[in-house]
Amino acid sequence: ExxxxxxxxRKYSYKTVKGYFYYNRDFLNFIGKNPSEISDSDIxxxxxxxxxxxxxxxxxxxxxxxxxxxxxxxxxxxxxxYEIKRPKxxxxxxxVLSKEExxxxxxxxxxxxxxxxxxxxxxxxxxxxxxxxxxxxxxxxDRMLVFVKGAKGKKxxxxxxxxxxxxxxxxxxxxxxxxxxxxxxxxxGRYLSKRSIEKVFDQACERADIKKDVSVHNLRHSFxxxxxxxxxxxxxxQELLGHASSKTTEIYTHVSTKSLGKxxxxxxxxxxxxxxxx
Numbered sequence: 001e002x003x004x005x006x007x008x009x010r011k012y013s014y015k016t017v018k019g020y021f022y023y024n025r026d027f028l029n030f031i032g033k034n035p036s037e038i039s040d041s042d043i044x045x046x047x048x049x050x051x052x053x054x055x056x057x058x059x060x061x062x063x064x065x066x067x068x069x070x071x072x073x074x075x076x077x078x079x080x081x082y083e084i085k086r087p088k089x090x091x092x093x094x095x096v097l098s099k100e101e102x103x104x105x106x107x108x109x110x111x112x113x114x115x116x117x118x119x120x121x122x123x124x125x126x127x128x129x130x131x132x133x134x135x136x137x138x139x140x141x142d143r144m145l146v147f148v149k150g151a152k153g154k155k156x157x158x159x160x161x162x163x164x165x166x167x168x169x170x171x172x173x174x175x176x177x178x179x180x181x182x183x184x185x186x187x188x189g190r191y192l193s194k195r196s197i198e199k200v201f202d203q204a205c206e207r208a209d210i211k212k213d214v215s216v217h218n219l220r221h222s223f224x225x226x227x228x229x230x231x232x233x234x235x236x237x238q239e240l241l242g243h244a245s246s247k248t249t250e251i252y253t254h255v256s257t258k259s260l261g262k263x264x265x266x267x268x269x270x271x272x273x274x275x276x277x278x
Contacts, residue, residue, distance in 0.1 A: 002075050011154070023067035035076060043068055094221040095214050096255050102222055108207035114200045116165070116172040117183055117192075120146070121216060123162035125223035125241055127152065128194050128216050134182045136173070141166070148242065157242040224249070229258045 003024065007017045028035065030049060031042045050056040050064055072078040097105070102122055109115040121131050124146045138147040144161045151157055169182070178184045181191040201216045212218075220241070227237050238249040 003071055006075060007070075013154070019063055020067040020070060023064045024071050027064075027068060035072070038072065038078070043072075093255050094225075094251065095212050095218050096225045097210070097212065097214060097218055097222040099226060101208070101210055101212075102219070104208035105201075105204045105210065109200070109204045111200075112168065112172045113176060113183065114204070116169050117197055117200055118204060118219070119162070119165040119168055120182075121197075122219040122223055123165040124159045125220050125227075126159070127220060128197060132183065132191050132194050132197060134191075135180055136178065136182050138182070139166070139169070151242050155242060155244075157239070159240045159242075221252070221255075224252045225256050228252050228256045231258075 003020065004017070007020060012020075027043075027046050030046050031038065033042065046068075047061060047064065050061055056064075106115060106118050106122070109118060117131060120126060120134075121128075126134075126146070126148065130148050130151055134146075135149075138149060139161060140147055140158070141161075144163065144166070145158045146161045148157050148159060173182075176184075180189070183192040183197075184190065185192045185196065198216055201219070205214065224237050224241055227240075228234065234246065234249055234253070237252070238246050241249060243249045
């Protein structure tokens, strides 16, 4: 209760509260002790368990460290073992869908509501939760912008509103007549769940015969990469995505084909004429 009260008073997001609860419970179940009996070695043992036995990603380990540090330092006023080194971030590049693949995914979706969802995610570079909680009032038709309220880090931002996406959304709204939320769920007054959107995307990928291991978030990655390849400045892309640091946005320079596409492989300069073909 103390942990819950402290997190809520600091206005932590629901996702963060849920994560902090999970890792603190999981830690105590793993160690089998009361919080007052916890030692530095217990925390180290738990992190080793997450890293080696569960093969947890770097982001997971860092969230576990944050969760334990918050509870034992902020709530119980214990000394957290600061000598624990945070793991270096995984240098994994995002999977990017080509423009042709994005087109196939959208075209494979016959349901107008589902097609509108996929189009607004890709055309505006939205996160999954941002799409689910979007209100009709957030479509700025005069300036052709989408207002993203309370995004990651509780920061508001504006991003692009595509005329093509808006045209389909208008057709969808005329047919479905949603009230407050742009994409309503099955229950009255509720927005569409994130899981429902994930299912829409997964089914569209299956119909479009997409072989890449992708999720809805890869539409956002593709939005950023395609903007970069078309010559949009990195600073503007950072603003559209709502990244706090330009370093986060710079990852798309490593997956963009803008420069790589101009380089010829040395194999293409070799002459194979006259060979036997074996």
